[in-house]
Amino acid sequence: KRQGFPEIVYGEGKTPEQIISIIQSLRNHNNNVLVTRISKEKAEKVILVCPEFQYHEAARILLWKKEIPKNGHGYINVICAGTSDLNVAEEAAITAEALGCEVHRIYDVGVAGIHRLFDHYQEIQQATVSVVVAGMEGALPSVIGGLVSHPVIAVPTSIGYGANFQGLSALLTMLNSCASGISVVNIDNGFGGAYNAALIYQLAQKGAKDA
Amino acid sequence: KRQGFPEIVYGEGKTPEQIISIIQSLRNHNNNVLVTRISKEKAEKVILVCPEFQYHEAARILLWKKEIPKNGHGYINVICAGTSDLNVAEEAAITAEALGCEVHRIYDVGVAGIHRLFDHYQEIQQATVSVVVAGMEGALPSVIGGLVSHPVIAVPTSIGYGANFQGLSALLTMLNSCASGISVVNIDNGFGGAYNAALIYQLAQKGAKDA
Amino acid sequence: KRQGFPEIVYGEGKTPEQIISIIQSLRNHNNNVLVTRISKEKAEKVILVCPEFQYHEAARILLWKKEIPKNGHGYINVICAGTSDLNVAEEAAITAEALGCEVHRIYDVGVAGIHRLFDHYQEIQQATVSVVVAGMEGALPSVIGGLVSHPVIAVPTSIGYGANFQGLSALLTMLNSCASGISVVNIDNGFGGAYNAALIYQLAQKGAKDA
Amino acid sequence: KRQGFPEIVYGEGKTPEQIISIIQSLRNHNNNVLVTRISKEKAEKVILVCPEFQYHEAARILLWKKEIPKNGHGYINVICAGTSDLNVAEEAAITAEALGCEVHRIYDVGVAGIHRLFDHYQEIQQATVSVVVAGMEGALPSVIGGLVSHPVIAVPTSIGYGANFQGLSALLTMLNSCASGISVVNIDNGFGGAYNAALIYQLAQKGAKDA
Amino acid sequence: KRQGFPEIVYGEGKTPEQIISIIQSLRNHNNNVLVTRISKEKAEKVILVCPEFQYHEAARILLWKKEIPKNGHGYINVICAGTSDLNVAEEAAITAEALGCEVHRIYDVGVAGIHRLFDHYQEIQQATVSVVVAGMEGALPSVIGGLVSHPVIAVPTSIGYGANFQGLSALLTMLNSCASGISVVNIDNGFGGAYNAALIYQLAQKGAKDA
Amino acid sequence: KRQGFPEIVYGEGKTPEQIISIIQSLRNHNNNVLVTRISKEKAEKVILVCPEFQYHEAARILLWKKEIPKNGHGYINVICAGTSDLNVAEEAAITAEALGCEVHRIYDVGVAGIHRLFDHYQEIQQATVSVVVAGMEGALPSVIGGLVSHPVIAVPTSIGYGANFQGLSALLTMLNSCASGISVVNIDNGFGGAYNAALIYQLAQKGAKDA
Amino acid sequence: KRQGFPEIVYGEGKTPEQIISIIQSLRNHNNNVLVTRISKEKAEKVILVCPEFQYHEAARILLWKKEIPKNGHGYINVICAGTSDLNVAEEAAITAEALGCEVHRIYDVGVAGIHRLFDHYQEIQQATVSVVVAGMEGALPSVIGGLVSHPVIAVPTSIGYGANFQGLSALLTMLNSCASGISVVNIDNGFGGAYNAALIYQLAQKGAKDA
Amino acid sequence: KRQGFPEIVYGEGKTPEQIISIIQSLRNHNNNVLVTRISKEKAEKVILVCPEFQYHEAARILLWKKEIPKNGHGYINVICAGTSDLNVAEEAAITAEALGCEVHRIYDVGVAGIHRLFDHYQEIQQATVSVVVAGMEGALPSVIGGLVSHPVIAVPTSIGYGANFQGLSALLTMLNSCASGISVVNIDNGFGGAYNAALIYQLAQKGAKDA
Numbered sequence A, B, C, D, E, F, G, H: 001k002r003q004g005f006p007e008i009v010y011g012e013g014k015t016p017e018q019i020i021s022i023i024q025s026l027r028n029h030n031n032n033v034l035v036t037r038i039s040k041e042k043a044e045k046v047i048l049v050c051p052e053f054q055y056h057e058a059a060r061i062l063l064w065k066k067e068i069p070k071n072g073h074g075y076i077n078v079i080c081a082g083t084s085d086l087n088v089a090e091e092a093a094i095t096a097e098a099l100g101c102e103v104h105r106i107y108d109v110g111v112a113g114i115h116r117l118f119d120h121y122q123e124i125q126q127a128t129v130s131v132v133v134a135g136m137e138g139a140l141p142s143v144i145g146g147l148v149s150h151p152v153i154a155v156p157t158s159i160g161y162g163a164n165f166q167g168l169s170a171l172l173t174m175l176n177s178c179a180s181g182i183s184v185v186n187i188d189n190g191f192g193g194a195y196n197a198a199l200i201y202q203l204a205q206k207g208a209k210d211a
């Protein structure tokens, strides 16, 4: 486990009882706990027993309420094109915040309306690292990657239909990007995108402190 | 066969002798002839017998030398990102010219360097129809489609490696584009992209003449 | 946005409330609004608040009731083989009408009964552009493409079973068509097929007016 | 082995020496021998030793020269769209002849030029069984299947490029055909198409003789 | 439509009302009617109005009750390995009977228990044509094809799990069979398998009568 | 490394010089050495320097000449259908011998000629373990698996064409086998099949010795 | 059927009534019976009639309660990484026990936490054979295979999301393992993994007894 | 372009003349130049004109000879399992050095021999970022990812055969890794892996300098 990070529990396929018991064992060690991929119904059952937790519905994340101190300067972009990819983007954003990062959400830019992207030009460029979430054709990371000189973590989503094949289209697009500085995580893995970004964010901070 | 169009011969898998004999039978009918997918070696053998033909190497097209009159105003864009996709782009451009269209070649714009695209903004927008050729992640048609209000014919190419799967990546990207006004032809089918564009170009002309 | 076209809202994944609020903001700008991919249940909730809208069930489209003036001469074919592909065909037909086109629906012709197709021969040939919708083996656009000299937009559907793979079979058929003048949109994308056709239809009109 | 049929040797991956020795052992049993998938070079080596054989280059088949008696009335159609699929069509035609069938070759009909197909209407319909060979989109069997009431054996070929995927496109088209009375063999398996057709042809004859 | 065959209605995706209306229009022409892929619920609604019909549950087929005369000698095998593939096998068997064929059901033979197959050796061999239905690895048609000298129509089913990919495994097995005399129809297409077999069966009869 | 086994070198992608140097370093430790996937040309270069090695051409294996003592009773079957799969079968057979097993080669049995298989019935059944090699439809392991009560290691080969997809067809067949007691290795991995069989063979011996 | 093994019934797709009747016919022959892939609901209905059976919920297996004697020394490992793959692991473990093997369950080791694996080092190495169950990237068998010198049966599971493609990812990983001594069964086939392991386990015992 | 980085030229598909002319235009701007994916033959032609360049054969990279100053403390791991993946690993290592990073090459660790990995335990853990290159089953990044708390860039290679599908197996493995902190680039994209690592390395340095 990365230093300073909360304990992470993958909620998918676990019962509320299992999750409660994991949380309770971890809390003894005075850790913050982050539960991902947990439905509203399950989260509500957990909160009955652990009222210090709060559910983030779009992100499907359950997290301690207590203030998480930002541990550095700089910020992480979480970028997507709009309502369809919002859930995965929020999974990334909440995760990154839980891992101690400041997050800028830029949620209304898409390749088919490139002009809106330029309204955020400065903000996009000045981040330490960007998490770019995209479904359908998944072209947004390529465009962002061409605009910035920091690392881009690309997160394909399963949003789309027909020849989208549950996110395969976006995944292939991102792996084949002709922009340098882009690496890719699994389809819909907002958590993984943020985790990688947070590791990089910490390195930048640590560097700052080491000096 | 579309009125005013040359006869078209698909050169792949035909011997020079077969091509010569087809050309000769068609020439009797006073037609222009366009031979696609023909290698330099085969083309040279044909030219020995039919010296009025000229070979376009990048496009792999063999075409009569005689001046082809532009039959209208307006123009077709043929757009790609650079040297890799140039062959398919040239197949499209030469085909469109052979079908009587004026062609603007815009060959140095890619999604990973979006700024260069804006240098051509006016030219791109004012065309009647655009043929957009792209390999690797194939995101260029989406960006162009968002900038223009005319039809875009997207041509995926097989350029790339690894998870590109011989053009499948670019093909899926284009089919899943979230920009409206894009339709797609087969991988590496520069000819087909231009043929569709030329049909649309002619409709715009015919409209003009009918009135 | 294309001039003279309504505002378009993609209904999939949006709540009735979100749709109502988008409609209300757009209506202020005196626009016609077209909502695609909206279920009957959601549409009925929207109509309660916005009674000037009408639901087209087969097409799953919500549209203003007010008369949409045809803006030109000529017409668009929407062609399919029968009841299975009817929903996608209607999505195309209603969309094209909402975009100001006159539409001829030819819904009873298939490759396995080629004779019926010839009953519509004249009508099919004399259109400005054809949208051809087909599932299963998806061969109809090839046959139509060989009969007409205007552009054909092919729309594969996910209708079929077994080795159909949710429309992949029809999609590949259309991309590999040996008829010239065919371009393809995503599986089940009746909207996209009509949008491309309408852009072409407008170009033919504009040409007419420019002269 | 089917009664009255020659011995069949699959030439692919066998040396000329292996083929000669198989032929010699079979000849002792007074059989006709059919060698499929054999290259010109290998065939010439075999003929040096076994001069009573003749090579069919397009079909890549090696066959005894001796007259093969037609064993019945009626005929088998072998149908394809032209030069590209000719090799597979010839593999089917020569095989069917070697199996004692009368064969009608109809090699110039394709779905993109449906009119030519109607010039052969009577001939196509009156056969006992049809072998229909098609590459690219592979739609020809569907059209033929709709016109005839006898069995159709569909043979996809690997001819095509891009999203053709070495014949997968044609194969899926044929498996998904909405015409009844079509069954399918492996990609490029002209031999198999003809073998099935010949079995059916024999059944029709046998019936005739039994009565 | 094949002479002497009933009218065939594909029930999938049609409402009971649509089916009733089709049946009624066809009955006027004094035809037998075969409705495939129809659920029990829908069938019961149809029978309320058309009580002369009978539902075959395993086959999901609705058929006139009136005696269908066998129109010939000989019989068709319908062969499968047991309970899993029974529905598709019954779709084939009932269809073949409705098309006037005598059917032998051999439903308990599989490749993993090859001995049981030999108990039916004579019966399997003496048929005019065999329809072989198999899921999972789909190897049964290869074994049968090696035992008989009549045509085999192979029907892959979607039964299986894991790397079965909804019948793809069985389909590929059958297309790649090294036994000659096998052709293949779509996954789960029991109807299609029987239709092809019935055409062949009729040819054998017709031969008999012609002589 | 398994006790009593030779050192194993994967020859693919290594130069003769690299192989010689590996062999020499291993020989110092007094080991037998098995080099797999080595071409004739490379092997001959190695033998010039290491004349105590012998090349097995069909198996593409290089092996010490010295007698390998069989270390037990019982034997391993290596089973395939004939010439096409012979190379992979020999890779398995030579490997198993090099690993100290007695091997019975049964190379002329295939599912399409099931009778020949029964000529070997006793021999097939009485082995300790069987390696079954098959290409095309890959059905042989299912049939063998149904006949024997010892473990079967199935080796798919890439032999075939068309919808074989370089061995994918045979691989899926084997993974989906409805016979119990079958496990599968990679396509063309004769070595791996034999290695697994030899481990099992040794266990059976060890048991014998332990007692 | 393997000597000493229970009768095995594949529960998927069978009704409780069918299962009861199979059990009753088999019980007459004084056999133990193992029913796999049976849901809790169906199992409860069977137990009402056959109260001597017990349901193993995680494994989805129904089994006679009577003590199954271990028939040997040594043991089988069943290894997995945790809660997600537990069901398939239990299907393997219960099956192996029902087939007379002693089973060691090692359920908390994964490649991403390699240290825990070393806590079980001795136990893992000293087994006769290992069944290794893994989903997601499926890398565990490779690591285990490198540590042990006995045979490893790898069982991929369908656990995962996105580019996991229902277990395809884990399946390919296991087939491509660079560790020797690994063979693979179908996705989620815990039963098959255990069956192969039990055959090997018996061979080791038999050897012991034969000596 | 990232500050302090050389200009990068993708050599694939460019002639020596094109590469020379690009180099010469860039050199005027006093830049270091890195040419990737260039064959030995082409490189030698370039060096004739530009003798200040040196060719790195394993990496297929052409680079200025002049000393590249390391611009920081810390280092990047480039990790792979041995000779097969060495070319891609060297592409990564040379690229990272050309981008100003100190590189530790750890080239002899694989998942099937996990012990060797522990010999490098300290060195692996103490890096700033790791590039992990793996073919075949591609499991190495998962194991490394579990051992370290810095970011891991995973590079799948196309090394393997059979069900490897040109690197698809390794790619899927890496995307599905259950270790956190792993992101993935295209198959064989050693350059991309290093580029991402170098961006992260620079961030760690910049942080250090900013403070």
Ligand SMILES: Nc1ncnc2c1ncn2[C@@H]1O[C@H](COP(=O)(O)O)[C@@H](O)[C@H]1O
Pocket (backbone or CB within 6 Å): A008, A009, A010, A011, A036, A037, A189, A190, A191, A192, G082, H178, H179, H180
């Ligand atoms: N959404 C997610 N996708 C992939 N991995 C996750 C996700 N959320 C958590 N994880 C990983 O799952 C681990 C916890 O798994 P578990 O012990 O099963 O709760 C964490 O250490 C994370 O690395």
Ligand SMILES: Nc1ncnc2c1ncn2[C@@H]1O[C@H](COP(=O)(O)O)[C@@H](O)[C@H]1O
Pocket (backbone or CB within 6 Å): A082, B178, B179, B180, C008, C009, C010, C011, C036, C037, C189, C190, C191, C192
């Ligand atoms: N059925 C459809 N399939 C694909 N795209 C659509 C569809 N309907 C509408 N769109 C596109 O979606 C855009 C509106 O998306 P949104 O802003 O999310 O409502 C429109 O401009 C159309 O380009």
Ligand SMILES: Nc1ncnc2c1ncn2[C@@H]1O[C@H](COP(=O)(O)O)[C@@H](O)[C@H]1O
Pocket (backbone or CB within 6 Å): D008, D009, D010, D011, D036, D037, D189, D190, D191, D192, E178, E179, E180, F082
């Ligand atoms: N082109 C072909 N494609 C598939 N199978 C074939 C072909 N030609 C021959 N065969 C089959 O191969 C068998 C002979 O194979 P072999 O004994 O290897 O020569 C024949 O009985 C045919 O069934």
Ligand SMILES: Nc1ncnc2c1ncn2[C@@H]1O[C@H](COP(=O)(O)O)[C@@H](O)[C@H]1O
Pocket (backbone or CB within 6 Å): E082, F178, F179, F180, G008, G009, G010, G011, G036, G037, G189, G190, G191, G192
């Ligand atoms: N989970 C399973 N996956 C695959 N095959 C199984 C499974 N369980 C049982 N079987 C096989 O299915 C056979 C019984 O099938 P059935 O006669 O349909 O009950 C047994 O002999 C086993 O070989």
Ligand SMILES: [Mg+2]
Pocket (backbone or CB within 6 Å): A144, A145, A146, A147, A148, A149, A150, A179, A180, A181
């Ligand atoms: Mg960048």
Ligand SMILES: [Mg+2]
Pocket (backbone or CB within 6 Å): B144, B145, B146, B147, B148, B149, B150, B179, B180, B181
């Ligand atoms: Mg546009």
Ligand SMILES: [Mg+2]
Pocket (backbone or CB within 6 Å): C144, C145, C146, C147, C148, C149, C150, C179, C180, C181
């Ligand atoms: Mg046309």
Ligand SMILES: [Mg+2]
Pocket (backbone or CB within 6 Å): D144, D145, D146, D147, D148, D149, D150, D179, D180, D181
């Ligand atoms: Mg027909």
Ligand SMILES: [Mg+2]
Pocket (backbone or CB within 6 Å): E144, E145, E146, E147, E148, E149, E150, E179, E180, E181
């Ligand atoms: Mg046969």
Ligand SMILES: [Mg+2]
Pocket (backbone or CB within 6 Å): F144, F145, F146, F147, F148, F149, F150, F179, F180, F181
């Ligand atoms: Mg067995």
Ligand SMILES: [Mg+2]
Pocket (backbone or CB within 6 Å): G144, G145, G146, G147, G148, G149, G150, G179, G180, G181
């Ligand atoms: Mg091992």
Ligand SMILES: [Mg+2]
Pocket (backbone or CB within 6 Å): H144, H145, H146, H147, H148, H149, H150, H179, H180, H181
């Ligand atoms: Mg880590």
